[in-house]
Amino acid sequence: MAKAVMIAETPIKTIIHLDNGGKIEFTDPREAIEYVKKLEPSDVSIRWLRSKGIEWGENI
Amino acid sequence: MSRDAPDYTLLSDVEITGTEIMVAVDLQGATVAMPIDVQGATIALPVDIQGQTINLDVNLVASEVTIDVSIKAQEVNVKIITPSGIPVYIGTSFVNKTETGVTIVNAGSESGSLLNLTGRGRLISIAFWLRTGDPDNDSPRSDLMDNEIRIYVDGSSTPQVTITMEELDRLNGHQIWGQAINAGASTPKNYTAPLGPRGGLGFVQKATYITVDGFQATRVCGLYKCDVEFTTGLVVKWYNPDSVNLSVSLVFEYGHYPGGE
Numbered sequence: 001m002a003k004a005v006m007i008a009e010t011p012i013k014t015i016i017h018l019d020n021g022g023k024i025e026f027t028d029p030r031e032a033i034e035y036v037k038k039l040e041p042s043d044v045s046i047r048w049l050r051s052k053g054i055e056w057g058e059n060i
Numbered sequence: 061m062s063r064d065a066p067d068y069t070l071l072s073d074v075e076i077t078g079t080e081i082m083v084a085v086d087l088q089g090a091t092v093a094m095p096i097d098v099q100g101a102t103i104a105l106p107v108d109i110q111g112q113t114i115n116l117d118v119n120l121v122a123s124e125v126t127i128d129v130s131i132k133a134q135e136v137n138v139k140i141i142t143p144s145g146i147p148v149y150i151g152t153s154f155v156n157k158t159e160t161g162v163t164i165v166n167a168g169s170e171s172g173s174l175l176n177l178t179g180r181g182r183l184i185s186i187a188f189w190l191r192t193g194d195p196d197n198d199s200p201r202s203d204l205m206d207n208e209i210r211i212y213v214d215g216s217s218t219p220q221v222t223i224t225m226e227e228l229d230r231l232n233g234h235q236i237w238g239q240a241i242n243a244g245a246s247t248p249k250n251y252t253a254p255l256g257p258r259g260g261l262g263f264v265q266k267a268t269y270i271t272v273d274g275f276q277a278t279r280v281c282g283l284y285k286c287d288v289e290f291t292t293g294l295v296v297k298w299y300n301p302d303s304v305n306l307s308v309s310l311v312f313e314y315g316h317y318p319g320g321e
Contacts, residue, residue, distance in 0.1 A: 006179030006316035010160040011172070017179070017316055047292065048178040 003042035165300040175296040181316035203302035232260020259283035
């Protein structure tokens with residue numbers, strides 16, 4: 001399973017960069033959160049989810 | 061060792077074995093020189109340190125320290141491994157373009173996050189298009205050149221990098237400013253400037269009003285090659301000191317360090 005190495009947010013989209021070189025874009029930030037929750041946890045994804053008020057392991 | 065018999069091949073093996081070994085070299089003097097001069101057709105100077113716990117302190121204390129590392133070869137391969145075990149790469153090799161739509165920046169306030177990066181990498185450039193109000197309220201403003209890009213690094217509450225539109229023009233030789241001020245209070249006019257390696261203002265639509273301190277404008281477009289490194293995250297915001305809402309459209313280029321977290 002892939003891990004997030006960088007997450008970029010702009011007012012119109014959220015881009016998840018993965019350690020396999022891929023990237024996935026979301027226009028709905030809620031969909032981006034749900035996607036990151038399902039990834040293998042990484043320092044980036046844990047920190048990003050925390051910035052959204054979600055602690056890793058909670059409601060996942 | 062005899063000084064009278066220099067014509068030999070020097071072979072010197074130093075082998076120390078034991079459960080606990082300490083070799084101390086303590087050189088003290090007003091001037092100490094310990095040159096190591098190794099010359100040969102093929103040179104191998106392996107340094108192999110293995111242990112459960114390794115502490116290698118290099119402590120250079122002096123009023124002036126100069127470290128020269130000169131590597132000359134047809135092929136050089138230097139890999140620097142960080143404490144996390146992640147090789148150091150240059151984030152600029154991996155650009156991912158991301159574009160925002162038009163964002164309204166309210167009068168006299170800072171925008172929300174226009175770009176919010178989580179991770180480790182480098183923000184390479186910001187291209188923008190700033191204009192007054194909306195299409196129905198396109199009146200020229202005198203504070204457009206005071207609008208400011210703010211870059212917050214690694215969770216800092218204060219921006220590490222800030223640059224106003226006028227400063228960005230100065231970065232490129234103040235070309236737009238010079239053209240606009242020299243033209244005086246003429247009819248509305250568009251000014252363009254070739255961009256330097258760090259960017260600048262490429263286009264300004266000037267209105268008629270002009271003073272020695274500035275001019276009114278309705279459009280400001282430019283590029284800022286900021287090259288800002290970050291290790292945990294980066295946020296870009298826009299500050300609008302004007303008394304009316306402005307709209308700004310941006311394109312960011314950034315690169316992340318592959319394998320980094």
